[in-house]
Amino acid sequence: MELELRHLRVLCAIADAGSVGRAAAELGYSQPAMSTQLRRIERYFGESLFERGPTGVRLTPYGFEVVAQARDVLTRAEAIGRRPASGAASVRRTLRVAATNSPMLAGMVSGVRSRLPDLSLAVSSVYASSRIVELLEEALVDAAIAADYPGRELEHSDEVAHRGIVTEPTFVALPSRHPLAQRAQVALTDLAEEAWFLTPDDGAGWPGVFYAACTAAGFTPAVAHEFLGDQQQLQGMIADGLGVAVVQPTMRPLPDVVVKPLAGTPLWCRYVLAWRRTALDEATVDALFRSATDAHRQLVGQSPHLKTWAARTWSAAGG
Secondary structure, three states: OOHHHHHHHHHHHHHHHOOOHHHHHHOOOOOOHHHHHHHHHHHHHOOOOOOOOOOOOEEEEHHHHHHHHHHHHHHHHHHHOOOOOOOOOOOOOEEEEEEEEOOOHHHHHHHHHHHHHOEEEEEEEEEOHHHHHHHHOOOOOOOOEEEEEEOOOOOOOEEEEEEEEEEOOOEEEEEEEOOOOOOOOOOHHHHOOOEEEEEEOOOOOHHHHHHHHHHOOOOEEEEEEOOOOOOOOOOOOOOOOEEEEEEEEOOOOOEEEEEEEEEOOOOEEEEEEEEEEEOOOOHHHHHHHHHHHHHHHHHHHOOOOHHHHHHHHHHHOOO
């Protein structure tokens, strides 16, 4: 097999979707055809590019390198023959960005495109913030959105810098028919008997901070499902009464799901912009940061449960 651009598009689609089936649907393939194509591509490279799991696929370390290069090749291929509007020769710079699971990503990308129209972003989803730091240290990406937790701040060498975007509370998602669904806020103690959906170890403190909060509340949680995948699928399982989950406060609930603050706010998460000092100038860092904060502000505006919590919390605090 000779490697072609269509093969690179397949890899990028699977990496973005986190699922062979979803990528097949986006590209108009059948799932068996996409799976066959992926096996042929992996045979070409001589090793697996994705780790298969019950909820989908994720890139191996080697796969991440291949997909990062594939994105760069596709960006360059799309630019072939294009002339700058001004008629002057110019090179469109590609910035390699890794991002953990954050709903602000789409808004940030749109903001950067508006602020820096000559900059192209090649974005890869990377769940573990610890892996994101490794990718920055190894110069495989230029910038990233990562997560950490109060008291467990992101650790990295002096080659990398970071800046906090937002520190937000962690809420809980319940079925709308749950006995606690009508409360303004839910005590973690009252969820001691629940089955939990829990995302895996992110190398930055999760789920350790969750278990510590549960211990402080007097119980050890029963984890029904370690879940990392489509948020609609997660909400569907919650709506069916299969368990509850701690979630980002900007999550938009489905009709049969409610999102509630946790009483006393025992869990917080901070999102940070991290970058390689030698890869970004001050103007680019500022554009990334402003785009991320604007994106989060828009998400807050679309989250009535978060706005209600903030108004009550900051009013009570006198701030």
